[in-house]
Amino acid sequence: MAQQTLSELYDLVRSRKENPIEGSYTDYLFNKGLDKILKKVGEENTEVIIGAKNTNDELIFETADYLYHLMVLLVAKDIPLSAIEAELGSRLDQQSRLHERPNIDNL
Numbered sequence: 001m002a003q004q005t006l007s008e009l010y011d012l013v014r015s016r017k018e019n020p021i022e023g024s025y026t027d028y029l030f031n032k033g034l035d036k037i038l039k040k041v042g043e044e045n046t047e048v049i050i051g052a053k054n055t056n057d058e059l060i061f062e063t064a065d066y067l068y069h070l071m072v073l074l075v076a077k078d079i080p081l082s083a084i085e086a087e088l089g090s091r092l093d094q095q096s097r098l099h100e101r102p103n104i105d106n107l
């Protein structure tokens with residue numbers, strides 16, 4: 001079965017914005033505009049919560065929908081996925097510093 005990373009999905013969504021394809025749902029969302037994209041992000045977010053209350057399969061399905069719509073939002077706002085990765089990375093750095101033990105040899 002094919003696998004698609006978030007980065008590959010993001011790139012494909014961005015390519016739809018740059019080279020629209022007739023009949024593409026992503027293209028339809030970009031044409032509808034930011035408010036429509038935000039509405040979908042809100043709806044899909046709620047569906048993740050409902051899915052989590054039901055089955056893991058439903059949670060996986062709804063999470064994929066939600067992440068897809070988040071990628072559309074990031075592309076619509078011209079935010080590269082690397083900006084999110086950098087933000088996550090800075091939190092990782094912060095956490096690592098918090099949990100760093102002082103080296104007693106240097107005391």
Ligand SMILES: N=c1c2ncn([C@@H]3O[C@H](COP(=O)(O)OP(=O)(O)OP(=O)(O)O)[C@@H](O)[C@H]3O)c2ncn1[C@@H]1O[C@H](COP(=O)(O)O)[C@@H](O)[C@H]1O
Pocket residue numbers: 009012013016021024025026027040064065068
């Ligand atoms: N990952 C997705 C993806 N997840 C969900 N969806 C679409 O999101 C829609 C969500 O369904 P809903 O019932 O909530 O919405 P709807 O009633 O169809 O539409 P609205 O009127 O509410 O906008 C469905 O039409 C799904 O096909 C997606 N559409 C595209 N992708 C990926 O996006 C990339 C580009 O695909 P195209 O958009 O087909 O070019 C490819 O990698 C696709 O796999």
